[in-house]
Structures are given as C-alpha cells and as structure tokens.
Amino acid sequence: MNETPLTRWHQQHGARMTDFHGWLMPLQYTSITDEHLAVRHAAGLFDLCHMGRICLRGPDAAAFAHWMTTADVKAMAEGQVDYGFLCNPRGGIVDDITVYRNADEVMLVVNGANRLKVMEWLTAHRDGYAVEIEDASTRLGMIAIQGPQAAAILQETTRFPLSTIRYYQFARAEVAGVPMLVSRTGYTGEDGFELYVDAGACASVWERLMTREKKAGDLVAVGLGARDTLRLEASMPLYGNELNDETTPFEAGLGKFVRMDKENFMGRSALLQKYNTPARRLCCLVMNEKAVPRSGYKLYAGETAIGQVTSGTFSPTLQQGIAMAFVQPAYAREGTELAVEIRGRKCAARVVRRPFYSRKKIQKP
C-alpha cells in the first residue's frame, strides 16, 4: 500500500484509514458530517498526495498538452489553471484534469486512480513531440485548504498577498517558510487553495497550519468521506462514477470545458458529431421524501426505467438526499418528477438545476 508523507500524522490523529486505489488515506477523523460542515462554515485541510501530478517539459510541452487535452493550452497565460479532459478518439473521457501553465512546463493534475493509466496514455501518444513526461507525484506533495476562512488562515503563514491570486490562477510563493505553488482551485464548492509542495516539506507545512493558535470553529483535517460529499453538493463529477472512457464531456454536462473552437485535439472529430445529440444526460436530483439515493440505484419515470444513480448521498448542508444520475435526455429537464428505486420502493425525486450548493461567487478572471 502506498503511503503519503502525511500518513503517519493521520494515524496519530485518530483517522479511520482506508485503501483508496492502493493509497492508505484518511476516510474521516471525527465524523463526515462535522468535517463537511467545517469546510462549509470555516475551513478544512486535505491530504491530496494520492492525486497524480504529471509534469510536461521541453520545447513541445505546450503543443503536446494542447493536442492531448480539451484545454486551450496555447492560449493560456502563465499562472493560469484550466479544468478539462483527456479524451480518447471516440470522445470518451480518459480522465478529468486540471492543467497548469508555467513558463517552462505544463503540469497536469490527474485522478489518483488514473495516474498510471494517464502516464501510459501520454507516453503512447508522445511520438513527434519533443516533450519529457515526468510522473512527479512522489516528488511533489499536494495539500488543499478549503472553506470561507481558507484565505485568511493561509495568509497568516505567508507574506505573499493571496488576494492577488484569483480563481483558477496560481503563483509561486513561500508559505509556512516553504517555497511552493499556490493554486486558487478546489473540489469542494468553496473558496480555497491547493498547494504543491516538495514531498519532504509536506508534513511541516501541514503541522504549521494545524498547530496555529486556534480560534473557535477553525481549521480541521478532513478525510476522503467529506471530500466526496462536498464535491457532490457542488455537483462536481468523480471519475469512475460520472465519468469514464465511454462517456463524453457533453453527456456529463461539462461541454463548456471543451474548447471546440481550438483547431484540433484528440477526440475532437468524434465530439463534433456527438455534441448536439448526447444519448443521455447527467442530471442532479433531490429526494422529495426522506430517503438516501446511492450509486447504482435505478431511476424511473412512472413504470419506465430511464437511468441510474452515479453518485448519491445524504447532503449535510441541504439535509436531504441528493444524487447525480444519467437519464435519457427527455427526462433531464429541471423540474421533471422521477422516482428512485430504494430497496424495492419507488421514492419521489425531482430534477434540479446544478449545482446543489454554491457559495457566493468569487470573480473569475
């Protein structure tokens, strides 16, 4: 089992540990609900060292990333982050990623479960490009601080003016005495930062943040359990649940992250044929009654089976069952009344606008 530089800390602080795709990770420290609400109301700290960080370098690094991803990498400014996809020639999603544009390199942050698959995918398509592909996941650690208090707390540990980093931008800065890449991004629906730190310095940065003089309702460590409920409330997809090699970004309602106007990229011609006519659509559902939808539960319109839940949970913020599900397009419209089959009983649900939860918007550059 792979361990992160923070595994020992998690174990020493009472975390319930779990095997997440070969990584020994904290599922929860206290309770999923408490950790979830701490991120919504104050701030939470996440060990994300299991995510994959892949660095592309060399004269063709940007051109290679431009061809392989749906992001318009050539048009990205230095210090900009973009969300997007690696697509296969059928338009299916190899992985959903964030792309970091540096002066001398492009970094792709990929799902932990897909790290080796993406390394193989990139390596298999590098012919003709002068590009070096480095799996930097063990050299570089990754920590996220998320929540309405995240910026104020992080600012206590750095002289760098964090307010100059806007949403989906990053900068190099010294935080807690350690040089790192500070990115205003996240997977919780809250304001916050993702920090890319030398693996050897990860534990000291984490300690420094966790042992500051605390105020009431201050920073707490958050496990993968609450990470999942937070992303689901923000209706952010999870690879393996909502996304896979056979699903296009358009079916998943994520077409705006596909820069169809750039000249060409892997999967574009297939997507051109499919993007107006997706066979199914991802929709957001809330339960009209007290019941909790879960992944795999079937969806009905009357007696007709029309799809199934990809992710579901009890929402700690909304205090009701919520789910994302693929349905035939005719049933994906907001307000459509559907039923989720839960233990043999059809429970009433309705389609709502995504996301389930959104904070007050911070301005995007």
Place this chain on the structure above:
Amino acid sequence: MDIPKDLRFLKTHEWARVEGNTVTAGVSEYAVEALNRDIVFVELPGVGTPVEQGKPFGVIEAVKAVYDLYAPVSGRVTDVNPALANDPGIVGRLPWTDGWMIRIEMSDPKELDNLLTPEQYAEQIASEKH
C-alpha cells in the same frame, strides 16, 4: 464503552431489552461508533409488521453507507419509536435508551437463548477490534 447488563445481543450489534413478553430493540453504542454517529435516516417497519429473529426489519443510513437492522426475536411490531422520524441522530447520541427502535411482541421466548449475554457481546467486540 459500558455495555448495559440488562440487555441481550445479536452478533450484528442489535440489542434486546426483555420485559415480560415484550422485547425492545435498538443498536449498540459500538455499532453507532462504527458509523461515527453520522446517522441520517432510520427506516422502520409499521406497527403490526411480523419480524423474524436474525432477519432484517429495517435500515440505518449514515451519510455514506447503509446497513440492515436485524430482529433480535421473532414476533409482531407493537411500537415504533416516533422520535426517530424527525431526529434519527438520537440513535447516535443515546443508542441504549432514547434511541430504541421498535418493540416486538415475542412469539417464542425460547429464542432468547440464541442471544448473546453482555459478556459474550463484549468478547465479540474485542475480537472484532483485532
């Protein structure tokens, strides 16, 4: 965790309090600890529903997981804890007392012999922890 001495148990962590021919059933503190007290929903049978020893009678849902509840004895449901519909968190806070789930009119008191004593249940928990 203190295990009340007046209760009997299933291996699946349900408890039974026997008063005459009536058995009150709930889940143990050990079980709710395992769910991290994140209990969001309890689904229970209606009054009059027959239940069978060792068979599911309801469901307990945590934020991220769902578990069956097993009946400690066979019989018919005579009462359902009305407080749990609005506040299932009671089960997490007071599993031995206010968090009770159903009362069952027992059909075969000999079934009580199949249940674990508090000592046996304590041993089972200890073995699960290792």
